[in-house]
Amino acid sequence: MSGVEKLVILLVAVVTVCAAVWPIPYRRFDSRPKTDAFCQALYPFCPTGHPDGSMPKMMDSDVVEVFSMKAPVWEFKFGDLLAHFDIIHDAIGFRNNRTGLNYTMEWYELFQLFNCTFGHVLTDMDPPLWCNQGAACLYDGIDDLHWSQNGSLVKVAEISGKVFNELADWVHTDNNTGIYYETWMVRNSTGPDSKLWFEAFDCASFVIRTFNKLGDLGAKFNTSVQTNYTKITLFSDQPVHLGNTSTIFGPKGNKTLATEIRTFYEHFQAHQPFPSLLKSMLEAFDTIVLEKKWYFFYNFEYWFLPMKEPFLKLTYEEVPLPGRKEVTLA
Ligand SMILES: *[C@@H]1O[C@H](CO)[C@@H](O)[C@H](O)[C@H]1NC(C)=O
Ligand SMILES: *[C@@H]1O[C@H](CO)[C@@H](O)[C@H](O)[C@H]1NC(C)=O
Ligand SMILES: *[C@@H]1O[C@H](CO)[C@@H](O)[C@H](O)[C@H]1NC(C)=O
Ligand SMILES: *[C@@H]1O[C@H](CO)[C@@H](O)[C@H](O)[C@H]1NC(C)=O
Ligand SMILES: *[C@@H]1O[C@H](CO)[C@@H](O)[C@H](O)[C@H]1NC(C)=O
Numbered sequence: 001m002s003g004v005e006k007l008v009i010l011l012v013a014v015v016t017v018c019a020a021v022w023p024i025p026y027r028r029f030d031s032r033p034k035t036d037a038f039c040q041a042l043y044p045f046c047p048t049g050h051p052d053g054s055m056p057k058m059m060d061s062d063v064v065e066v067f068s069m070k071a072p073v074w075e076f077k078f079g080d081l082l083a084h085f086d087i088i089h090d091a092i093g094f095r096n097n098r099t100g101l102n103y104t105m106e107w108y109e110l111f112q113l114f115n116c117t118f119g120h121v122l123t124d125m126d127p128p129l130w131c132n133q134g135a136a137c138l139y140d141g142i143d144d145l146h147w148s149q150n151g152s153l154v155k156v157a158e159i160s161g162k163v164f165n166e167l168a169d170w171v172h173t174d175n176n177t178g179i180y181y182e183t184w185m186v187r188n189s190t191g192p193d194s195k196l197w198f199e200a201f202d203c204a205s206f207v208i209r210t211f212n213k214l215g216d217l218g219a220k221f222n223t224s225v226q227t228n229y230t231k232i233t234l235f236s237d238q239p240v241h242l243g244n245t246s247t248i249f250g251p252k253g254n255k256t257l258a259t260e261i262r263t264f265y266e267h268f269q270a271h272q273p274f275p276s277l278l279k280s281m282l283e284a285f286d287t288i289v290l291e292k293k294w295y296f297f298y299n300f301e302y303w304f305l306p307m308k309e310p311f312l313k314l315t316y317e318e319v320p321l322p323g324r325k326e327v328t329l330a
């Protein structure tokens with residue numbers, strides 16, 4: 001190999017390492033691991049779901065209606081206290097016109113939202129423990145009142161039974177490989193073209209993914225329907241990769257960094273009494289706003305976020321249904 005060739009290879013290697021691809025792709029797994037025995041659901045996951053997540057089998061010639069369904073999250077889980085936060089849960093409904101049977105499909109946290117958002121700090125030695133799995137749940141029936149009273153239930157497409165069955169295969173693969181829930185989206189700034197560092201992976205991203213898959217399978221959507229989704233965004237300058245649990249908290253890890261991460265997550269321990277939760281949330285506010293630090297967990301790895309204004313924002317933005325023609329202004 002000539003010196004020039006070596007130099008070219010070296011340069012290519014340097015560029016590959018330095019030019020991180022943003023957003024960082026959400027990691028897919030070969031299969032879903034067992035959850036840690038510590039993780040216990042306050043509300044059981046998918047209590048009325050089909051055993052093993054089996055999907056109903058349709059006849060190829062069936063006509064299946066598809067619905068976009070939305071409901072405020074906090075209302076039905078935590079009472080009115082948090083109802084004023086505009087956090088909307090998204091789901092998909094299906095109705096077989098031949099049988100008249102209908103189904104609800106949603107993707108959500110196995111151990112509730114707070115557990116997916118913050119890790120548990122159990123001792124002053126161990127790394128935070130994450131109960132952050134999320135999964136798809138399909139059950140019989142659509143509770144029209146639940147979705148339409150304070151949210152919405154809108155028909156968005158009609159598909160064939162054949163397309164539904166193809167979608168069912170995809171849902172199983174997606175469910176076995178996309179195993180963890182990610183609450184936050186992370187961007188560089190509020191502008192629409194701002195750099196996206198990390199994508200969320202939540203109930204809404206599942207619905208968007210599924211609609212796009214249906215579009216790929218040939219479904220025609222009623223693109224007059226406007227579909228908006230909740231986004232919870234953190235704002236930071238370019239994130240810095242720190243490592244995973246073993247490289248940070250293992251024997252060769254950086255003890256200072258390990259302590260900083262534990263201290264950060266200690267602020268967000270839901271199982272403490274309310275006054276101390278409030279106190280630590282205020283401390284967290286100091287860390288985030290005054291020191292501009294966030295230790296972000298993504299793909300089971302930690303990243304440092306140099307936080308900046310407006311720090312955190314909740315928005316309700318449109319992601320159009322597949323097939324909408326771009327309107328170009330003259
Ligand atoms: C979160 O996980 C912990 C530990 O398993 C569990 O006790 C708690 O009920 C879960 N849910 C919430 C909302 O904290
Ligand atoms: C997705 O995975 C979860 C967790 O293993 C399981 O309970 C659920 O039935 C699966 N859902 C589908 C639609 O396969
Ligand atoms: C399916 O059933 C609904 C409700 O009965 C009806 O509005 C719709 O026209 C039907 N679609 C087809 C293609 O049969
Ligand atoms: C779903 O089925 C139930 C029970 O038959 C019915 O009450 C409800 O109106 C149906 N909803 C939709 C959107 O098809
Ligand atoms: C809709 O909101 C009202 C007022 O907050 C509440 O009383 C009602 O139970 C809600 N309906 C559903 C289906 O959650």
Ligand SMILES: *[C@@H]1O[C@H](CO)[C@@H](O)[C@H](O)[C@H]1NC(C)=O
Pocket residue numbers: 188189194195
């Ligand atoms: C991030 O946003 C800042 C302004 O807040 C801008 O100066 C900078 O170029 C942006 N960086 C990237 C990588 O987009």
Ligand SMILES: *[C@@H]1O[C@H](CO)[C@@H](O)[C@H](O)[C@H]1NC(C)=O
Pocket residue numbers: 155222223224225226
């Ligand atoms: C498409 O959606 C619009 C807006 O919700 C609605 O007015 C219209 O009736 C729908 N068209 C069909 C064919 O369902």
Ligand SMILES: *[C@@H]1O[C@H](CO)[C@@H](O)[C@H](O)[C@H]1NC(C)=O
Pocket residue numbers: 244245246247
């Ligand atoms: C953690 O990162 C190291 C170095 O990149 C890698 O060798 C190891 O397999 C990772 N551990 C896990 C559990 O992913």
Ligand SMILES: *[C@@H]1O[C@H](CO)[C@@H](O)[C@H](O)[C@H]1NC(C)=O
Pocket residue numbers: 254255256257260
């Ligand atoms: C260890 O982590 C601290 C805090 O993040 C950092 O300031 C320091 O440079 C790190 N030390 C090494 C050897 O990487």
Ligand SMILES: *[C@@H]1O[C@H](CO)[C@@H](O)[C@H](O)[C@H]1NC(C)=O
Pocket residue numbers: 228316317318
């Ligand atoms: C839906 O999103 C669009 C564009 O993102 C926005 O203009 C509109 O106000 C949103 N609708 C609601 C009800 O928030």
